[in-house]
Amino acid sequence: MEQHSDPQEANVASASTANRPHGVVSLIDYVWGAILLIPAVTIFSSTHVSDLGAAYPLAATAGFFGLLRAILGLRVFVVLTYVPALFGVLAVGADLLRDVNLLEAALIRPDPHEAWPVIQPHVHWIGLTAVLLAVPIWVLFRTPSTRTARGKWPSAILAAITFAAVTCGAVFHDTVLRAWPLNVISVAAASAIGRDEFISTALPYAPINPRSASASWGVSRLPGLHPQNETYVLIIGESVRADRLGACGGQKQVAISHRDAIIYCDVTSGSSSTHTSVPLLISREMPGGAFRVSKDATFMKAFEEAGFHTYWLAVQERGIAWPDANTEMFVTTKKTDRESLLPLLRLVLAQNAPKKLILVHAYGAHFSYCDRYEPATATFQADCSKLSELPDDSTLPDFIRAYDNAVAESLRFVDAVISELGQAGGSSFVMYTADHGENLLDDGRKLFQHALKNPTRWDTTVPAVMWASDEWRASNSARWERLRANHEAMAMHADLVPTLLGSAAIRYVDERQVAVDLGAMSPAADRTRWVMRRLGEKVDGDQLRLVHPRGAIGAGTGK
Numbered sequence: 001m002e003q004h005s006d007p008q009e010a011n012v013a014s015a016s017t018a019n020r021p022h023g024v025v026s027l028i029d030y031v032w033g034a035i036l037l038i039p040a041v042t043i044f045s046s047t048h049v050s051d052l053g054a055a056y057p058l059a060a061t062a063g064f065f066g067l068l069r070a071i072l073g074l075r076v077f078v079v080l081t082y083v084p085a086l087f088g089v090l091a092v093g094a095d096l097l098r099d100v101n102l103l104e105a106a107l108i109r110p111d112p113h114e115a116w117p118v119i120q121p122h123v124h125w126i127g128l129t130a131v132l133l134a135v136p137i138w139v140l141f142r143t144p145s146t147r148t149a150r151g152k153w154p155s156a157i158l159a160a161i162t163f164a165a166v167t168c169g170a171v172f173h174d175t176v177l178r179a180w181p182l183n184v185i186s187v188a189a190a191s192a193i194g195r196d197e198f199i200s201t202a203l204p205y206a207p208i209n210p211r212s213a214s215a216s217w218g219v220s221r222l223p224g225l226h227p228q229n230e231t232y233v234l235i236i237g238e239s240v241r242a243d244r245l246g247a248c249g250g251q252k253q254v255a256i257s258h259r260d261a262i263i264y265c266d267v268t269s270g271s272s273s274t275h276t277s278v279p280l281l282i283s284r285e286m287p288g289g290a291f292r293v294s295k296d297a298t299f300m301k302a303f304e305e306a307g308f309h310t311y312w313l314a315v316q317e318r319g320i321a322w323p324d325a326n327t328e329m330f331v332t333t334k335k336t337d338r339e340s341l342l343p344l345l346r347l348v349l350a351q352n353a354p355k356k357l358i359l360v361h362a363y364g365a366h367f368s369y370c371d372r373y374e375p376a377t378a379t380f381q382a383d384c385s386k387l388s389e390l391p392d393d394s395t396l397p398d399f400i401r402a403y404d405n406a407v408a409e410s411l412r413f414v415d416a417v418i419s420e421l422g423q424a425g426g427s428s429f430v431m432y433t434a435d436h437g438e439n440l441l442d443d444g445r446k447l448f449q450h451a452l453k454n455p456t457r458w459d460t461t462v463p464a465v466m467w468a469s470d471e472w473r474a475s476n477s478a479r480w481e482r483l484r485a486n487h488e489a490m491a492m493h494a495d496l497v498p499t500l501l502g503s504a505a506i507r508y509v510d511e512r513q514v515a516v517d518l519g520a521m522s523p524a525a526d527r528t529r530w531v532m533r534r535l536g537e538k539v540d541g542d543q544l545r546l547v548h549p550r551g552a553i554g555a556g557t558g559k
Contacts, residue, residue: 025074025143028136032078032085035133036065036181039088043095044180060179075140084181086133090126097122098452118449121390209322215297217284218509219305227471229426231349231356232303232504234496235417236278237410238316238364239450241437242266242463244407253379254408256465257415262484264464268492268541269436271532272459273451277435278321278361280532281493284510287530288538293322299497300325302508303357313344314361325359336373337362337413345417349424357504362413364434365406367449369399372406380404391448396441403440410434411465418467427472429503432465433496455531457544464496468503479503479519486518492529492541 040061069077091102098118119126177186246252248265256263270280270287280287282298300310301324312325315337327348331340341360348358365372370384382401391399414432421428437459439447450459466483473480479502494515501508502517516523531541 024139028078028140029069029074032081032136033065033069035085036081036088037061039091040180042092043101044091044178044183057179060182064179064182078137078140082133082137084184086130087184088180089129089133093122093125093129096453100451209319210291210293210295211297211322211324212295213324215295215301216509217297217299217302217305219302220507221306222505222507224505226505227427227475229354230472230504231358231421231424231426231428232308232500233358233360233417233421233428233430234282234500235360235362235414235430235432236281237362237414237432237434238274238366239436239438240365240407240410240434240462241458242461244404245411245463248463250407251380251404254404254411256411258418258467261418261465261467262487264466264487264489264491266488266490267433267462267464267496268490268529268531269434269460269462270493270530272436272455274316274435275320275451276532276535277493281433281435282321282323282359282497284497284512286494286512286514286538287532288536289532290536292535298324299501300357300359302501302506303504306355306504306506308355308357308504309351309353311348311356311358312361313341313348313358315340315363316361320361323359336409337364338409338416341413342416342420345420349420360417362410364410364413365403365438367438369402369406373409375405378405379408391441393441400440403438414465422469425471426469427475428469429472429500430465430467431496431500432463433493434462436460437462455533455539455541455544460531460541460544462493464491466499472503476503476519482521483519486522489518489523490525490529490542491518491523495523 037058040058044061045057065081068081072080087102094100094102177183242248242265244250244254245263245265246255247263269277271277276287276292279285279293282300283294284296284299285294298321300312304310304326309327310325312323312328313331314323314329315331318328318330329344329348331344333340341362345358345360348356363372368387370382370387375382375384380401382398382405384398384402386395386398387402389395414430417432418430421430436450438450439452439456439458441448442456442458445456447456447458452459468476468480483499492515494512495518498510498515498517499519502519514527529541530538531544533539
């Protein structure tokens with residue numbers, strides 16, 4: 001029997017088949033839009049005091065992507081926004097996993113050798129994310145073409161919307177340019193034309209100098225006879241945790257050779273990240289503030305106001321702390337600190353300035369540890385080839401031996417600085433501390449390195465070393481004895497600048513009540529030693545010691 005198809009059923013089937021691609025396209029449209037908006041409602045939401053409100057940057061983000069979608073159509077829109085979508089997802093992931101602002105980190109342009117150990121644990125997920133975000137593009141180009149939004153939106157309406165968007169951006173540019181992804185576009189454009197000062201409008205914590213030239217510490221010097229030649233030195237090391245020093249329970253070979261130096265083993269750093277701890281250390285700020293680098297002057301301004309010539313010698317980038325020294329010297333090659341920084345120190349000590357304040361920002365024990373010392377002459381024998389991958393239980397002993405070597409080299413650098421000051425003569429005072437510590441798979445969390453999502457006892461407990469010349473000690477015997485008596489005190493980074501200024505008999509204005517001059521008084525036993533978790537958020541550093549008890553790593557593991 002001949003069968004005849006029902007035209008109505010055929011039309012329904014045809015419509016169903018035709019609607020299927022449109023349903024997929026609509027789903028991609030909505031999901032892709034949500035992916036693009038996620039950074040705007042999380043890591044790039046409004047946090048700047050001059051912003052109009054959290055809703056305005058979000059509206060700018062939605063308006064920007066919506067306008068592009070309307071003008072370009074879905075296919076071209078998705079292709080052109082693939083990179084922002086991928087960057088946005090990775091930026092949110094970096095914030096969740098390590099509390100890292102990926103946009104700022106990209107601008108700082110870290111050494112690839114340093115960046116790889118941070119990226120390596122997540123490289124498979126990064127690749128998977130890139131592939132998954134490419135899938136919608138593949139689907140769209142295999143789906144029958146549909147009308148683009150250009151066909152739905154009259155040109156006059158698009159022109160009106162565009163004009164309104166441009167006008168809004170011009171009037172409220174300080175807020176709009178901080179909206180995602182306009183912040184990334186602004187930063188890229190500013191960097192491309194070499195005008196980094198424009199970046200400040202795009203990032204509230206931008207890597208440009210925010211310090212006010214007019215900021216003052218309201219300095220006066222205590223009355224009395226001051227030496228004709230006096231030098232004060234602050235050495236900021238890198239990634240050195242206190243318990244690896246022989247004086248603090250570690251290997252006896254990891255030590256300061258100058259026996260008259262005072263060593264503090266219980267100093268809480270301002271944060272577990274260089275980019276926040278160093279600005280805090282040299283400032284009058286306490287952890288928990290909203291800005292990475294304050295508009296205030298550093299303590300170097302106090303020395304300058306007291307008649308000192310100030311120097312900043314560093315192997316780390318200027319943008320980490322934005323120093324305001326009279327003379328600044330930066331070394332781009334990262335050899336050992338003794339090779340990189342001692343020549344600069346000798347040059348400065350030879351200059352005809354009777355009163356000097358010298359800050360030395362070293363590279364210390366930063367990973368990769370084997371790059372921080374000479375393996376051929378190292379105290380502990382470590383197989384550096386095992387440090388190319390992340391540590392596990394089998395390779396951890398080599399990591400620890402290499403780390404102890406790097407810490408030992410850091411202390412040899414401190415010894416070398418002390419020796420240079422001793423040879424230069426005059427009245428001199430040297431202070432050393434590390435910016436933060438380091439995690440070495442210490443407990444069940446198996447954490448490695450520093451600057452993680454949450455600070456730990458391992459990456460926030462650092463040492464401090466103090467040394468003074470015979471001439472300085474002869475004039476400040478009571479202060480020196482107080483410093484020695486306080487060496488077991490529960491100190492913190494905020495105490496160190498007051499101690500250094502007090503050692504130079506410099507009075508200054510400081511509204512902090514919790515920070516103390518360790519050469520004049522002992523810290524209160526019940527005070528809270530705050531540690532910055534992230535901008536605007538702090539935690540009690542001593543509470544970090546009450547969780548996650550010490551694991552298998554002890555002082556003897558570095559053998």
